[in-house]
Amino acid sequence: MQRIDLIALAVCVLGCGVLWKLADLADRIKSTKWKLCWLVLPVCAFAITRYGPELSLLPLYLGTVIAASGFFTEQSGSRKKRALSGAACMLLSIPVCLLNPRYRAKDYLGDFDKLFAAMREHYVLTEHKGIDWDAMYAKYRPQFAEIDRTQDAGRNALVWGAFCGEFHDGHVGYSCFKDDNDAASAAVREALGNDYGLSLMRCTDGSFAAVNTDASLAAFGIRNGTVITKWDGKTPDAVSRSAAAYGLSTFIADTETGDVLLMLDSYPDIDNEIFWSGVLAAGVGGDSVTVTYLDETGTEQTAVLPKIGAYFDRLRSTVDTVNQGVNAGNLQWKKLNDTTACLRIKGMSYDSQSYESAEDDAYDEMKDEIRETILRYQAEGVRDVVIDLRSNQGGSPHMVDGVVSMFAPKGEHYNMSTGLWDAEHHCWATDTSGRYIPNGDITFQGEQLLGDGRIIVLVNSETVSAGDDMVKIMEGMENVRIIGFMQPNGSCQAVNFQTADWGTLSFSSCVSLEKDGSIFIDSGIDRQSTDGDGVEIVPFDEAAIRSLFDEHKDYLMEQALQMLAGSTGAVSNPVLD
Amino acid sequence: MLDIMRFQFRQLFRARMVHLTNILMLTVFLVMLFLDSGNHGDVREMMTSYLPQTLPFITGISVFAPAIMIAMVCGADFEDKTINHELTGGRSRTASFFGRAVPVMIAAPLTTVFITALPYVIYAAAAGTGDAIPVSAIAERYLLMLFPLLRLSAFFVFLIFVTKKQLAVIVSSLLVTSVTLGIIDGSGRAVLIQVINRHAGMLSISDLTRLTRFDNWRAYDLTMHSFYTYYPQLPVSQIVLTVICSLGMAAVWLLLGWHFFHVDDMN
Numbered sequence A: 001m002q003r004i005d006l007i008a009l010a011v012c013v014l015g016c017g018v019l020w021k022l023a024d025l026a027d028r029i030k031s032t033k034w035k036l037c038w039l040v041l042p043v044c045a046f047a048i049t050r051y052g053p054e055l056s057l058l059p060l061y062l063g064t065v066i067a068a069s070g071f072f073t074e075q076s077g078s079r080k081k082r083a084l085s086g087a088a089c090m091l092l093s094i095p096v097c098l099l100n101p102r103y104r105a106k107d108y109l110g111d112f113d114k115l116f117a118a119m120r121e122h123y124v125l126t127e128h129k130g131i132d133w134d135a136m137y138a139k140y141r142p143q144f145a146e147i148d149r150t151q152d153a154g155r156n157a158l159v160w161g162a163f164c165g166e167f168h169d170g171h172v173g174y175s176c177f178k179d180d181n182d183a184a185s186a187a188v189r190e191a192l193g194n195d196y197g198l199s200l201m202r203c204t205d206g207s208f209a210a211v212n213t214d215a216s217l218a219a220f221g222i223r224n225g226t227v228i229t230k231w232d233g234k235t236p237d238a239v240s241r242s243a244a245a246y247g248l249s250t251f252i253a254d255t256e257t258g259d260v261l262l263m264l265d266s267y268p269d270i271d272n273e274i275f276w277s278g279v280l281a282a283g284v285g286g287d288s289v290t291v292t293y294l295d296e297t298g299t300e301q302t303a304v305l306p307k308i309g310a311y312f313d314r315l316r317s318t319v320d321t322v323n324q325g326v327n328a329g330n331l332q333w334k335k336l337n338d339t340t341a342c343l344r345i346k347g348m349s350y351d352s353q354s355y356e357s358a359e360d361d362a363y364d365e366m367k368d369e370i371r372e373t374i375l376r377y378q379a380e381g382v383r384d385v386v387i388d389l390r391s392n393q394g395g396s397p398h399m400v401d402g403v404v405s406m407f408a409p410k411g412e413h414y415n416m417s418t419g420l421w422d423a424e425h426h427c428w429a430t431d432t433s434g435r436y437i438p439n440g441d442i443t444f445q446g447e448q449l450l451g452d453g454r455i456i457v458l459v460n461s462e463t464v465s466a467g468d469d470m471v472k473i474m475e476g477m478e479n480v481r482i483i484g485f486m487q488p489n490g491s492c493q494a495v496n497f498q499t500a501d502w503g504t505l506s507f508s509s510c511v512s513l514e515k516d517g518s519i520f521i522d523s524g525i526d527r528q529s530t531d532g533d534g535v536e537i538v539p540f541d542e543a544a545i546r547s548l549f550d551e552h553k554d555y556l557m558e559q560a561l562q563m564l565a566g567s568t569g570a571v572s573n574p575v576l577d
Numbered sequence B: 001m002l003d004i005m006r007f008q009f010r011q012l013f014r015a016r017m018v019h020l021t022n023i024l025m026l027t028v029f030l031v032m033l034f035l036d037s038g039n040h041g042d043v044r045e046m047m048t049s050y051l052p053q054t055l056p057f058i059t060g061i062s063v064f065a066p067a068i069m070i071a072m073v074c075g076a077d078f079e080d081k082t083i084n085h086e087l088t089g090g091r092s093r094t095a096s097f098f099g100r101a102v103p104v105m106i107a108a109p110l111t112t113v114f115i116t117a118l119p120y121v122i123y124a125a126a127a128g129t130g131d132a133i134p135v136s137a138i139a140e141r142y143l144l145m146l147f148p149l150l151r152l153s154a155f156f157v158f159l160i161f162v163t164k165k166q167l168a169v170i171v172s173s174l175l176v177t178s179v180t181l182g183i184i185d186g187s188g189r190a191v192l193i194q195v196i197n198r199h200a201g202m203l204s205i206s207d208l209t210r211l212t213r214f215d216n217w218r219a220y221d222l223t224m225h226s227f228y229t230y231y232p233q234l235p236v237s238q239i240v241l242t243v244i245c246s247l248g249m250a251a252v253w254l255l256l257g258w259h260f261f262h263v264d265d266m267n
Helices: A003-028 A032-047 A055-072 A076-091 A093-099 A108-122 A133-150 A153-165 A178-192 A215-220 A236-241 A270-275 A312-323 A364-379 A397-407 A466-474 A542-550 A555-565 B002-014 B016-035 B047-062 B064-079 B082-088 B093-127 B135-163 B166-184 B191-198 B205-212 B236-263
Strands: A173-176 A199-202 A208-211 A227-231 A250-253 A260-264 A288-294 A300-306 A332-335 A340-344 A384-388 A411-419 A438-446 A455-458 A480-484 A494-499 A503-510 A535-537 B215-220 B226-231
Touching: A003 A032, A003 A055, A003 A076, A003 A093, A032 A055, A032 B236, A055 A076, A055 A093, A055 B236, A076 A093, A108 A133, A108 A494, A108 A503, A108 B215, A133 A153, A153 A173, A153 A178, A153 A250, A153 A503, A173 A178, A173 A250, A178 A250, A178 A260, A178 A312, A199 A236, A199 A312, A208 A227, A208 A542, A215 A300, A227 A236, A260 A312, A312 A542, A332 A364, A340 A555, A364 A397, A384 A555, A397 A411, A397 A438, A397 A466, A411 A466, A455 A466, A455 A555, A466 A480, A480 A555, A494 B215, A503 B215, A542 A555, B002 B064, B002 B093, B016 B047, B016 B064, B016 B093, B047 B064, B047 B093, B047 B135, B047 B205, B047 B226, B064 B082, B064 B093, B064 B135, B064 B166, B082 B093, B093 B135, B093 B236, B135 B166, B135 B205, B135 B236, B205 B236
Parallel strands: A340 A384, A384 A455, A455 A480, A480 A535
Antiparallel strands: A173 A503, A199 A208, A227 A288, A250 A260, A288 A300, A332 A340, A411 A438, A494 A503, B215 B226
């Protein structure tokens, strides 16, 4: 039984005891006001709870009514009998609750039906991504029916993760409510598998390298950068695809603070999926795994690595190391050297007032701050700027306009187009070919504050939504270079939320369009998003691995500074697969 | 008993305080509707798109109306000893109780629904009706609101016959209003408000807030303009539960009030 129900039961049974004693007192000191005491128990029974009334607690409710019926009599004996009968009836709740498998059952199936119906009706990328809703329903409803039967909160989180992963859309995500956080986190941790002392990353040349290695692997000669050719006899990317967490779009939250500890994405852009394709493989295996690797002489060796724990922490630190950004607050500046400053943008929001506005002057205050800082830096000799958009979680496209307007060449620039709402059919209007109809352009005026100064933008696969938008605008500018180990996320429709009893589903529901009405940025069936074509991919190679995992440096930032200094190791859009 | 009822109805029609309260509320609601232009900024919204945004708030405040009526009609008779004289004149306690309870329980819900509906009728005449929600669905909500209001009136009747103080009913109605508004504006994170929200079957608060809320989906474009799609159909289960729970609890409050008054010392 849940603690709160036990407390309600205990309070009511004790209340019956109090009424028993009160019956004598009310008999001695005559007053009709005593009657009101007999009404307290039903109030307690219904008030002491977290989730409302429960059918299994019917004996408790009936018991309070029996005890409360003492209101209608003045006789002490009768009141005592009613209090006693009420208490006895209340105690029947214990076996009923313990024997009823649906006691306080969570309606996971009802949640799925509600969230699925809302998404089916309002998701704006159905045709673009080729979503077959009937097939999805047929695939997932039986799984949620089973979850509802077993009341498995962990499995609920995993199946929602798999469902969200099917969309390859950075805006589709499920978050369970706090009650299920522990079970969800445990399930995702379990799905991530075991720790064998290393993570795997796919290098730009297509090989897989050990990273974030444990000191115990030194005995085998495995260190950061060692090429791993086989994992339990299979190629690492094949193993990755067999991982329980493969294809999930989910996250683990800190059960105390609610902070997101680890995001797992089913990437909209296939290039990003390929980049991360080795990382899940390192958790797959039993009590030990047989790893085949190339030693320092290039000879293939084999080692049996025992399980040393759960993979979660190592995976998390690997992802954090690869995805690291400049350690500064949102919209904060950091001077990197005499001629270069860095602007860190973690999210596209300035304050709550401007966030809800599309007015031209909404971001004037922010622009004033940026303008003032740039002019001050210029007075100190700064010429170039690095904009760190790594893991930018998105936000307002109008803030993007505000920031980019500071650096963009003078004149008007196009950002994106908004859609036309069909008030009659309550959906976004489409033409006869099914293409959304644009209804006005979002533009901004450039100020080119840096003059002929250069800008380098740093991105990663967590640069999403309005972050994607900023990349898309800036990759067309002459004085801008965009670099990263990988592409930006590739999801840029506006998002809405649907809440059910035990969780919330977010998904793209408001359109952002190109001038011709085609979808802005988001990848379609081919899983190629339309931003990131101008990203210069920094090779993820031995040099990068040593810098990141041995020397704990920000390799991408070093590359950016080298580019500004004139020497670069960047490769323009290499073919990854 | 019938002549007591007739007299109570007459008293209701003549009570200045009741009329004053109702007129004041009507005026406040009208001012609110016409001064606030809703989600569309400067463009005045049509009634059916404006009503879902404002009805919960207006209904939350309007629960003050039945409290005033019950306090004026039943409470005043305790304070000026009318009931005592009635009882010493040979009237039964049952007649005194139901002679008062029945008229106010008819008048209070009807008046409350009237003063919450009339501002929208006037607004519709000025701004147009629109078609965001079918008028029949709005009428259905108003009709159903009568039941929780009946339950609330029965509770106020119980309260006045137990405390015999007008102030007790007025204060409790203020509490009900605060809690209802707390639930509506989402600030109801306080444990007390959460508890009352979930278990206010006895007082009808949760039913009233549910009936005045229209499920909706909000879309928005890049100019931050919102578009609402409403789903006004109520589940049959909610309608049945609202009616049964309201009638049942109203009967319970009346039974408790009548029994208490039946044996109470009138001093």
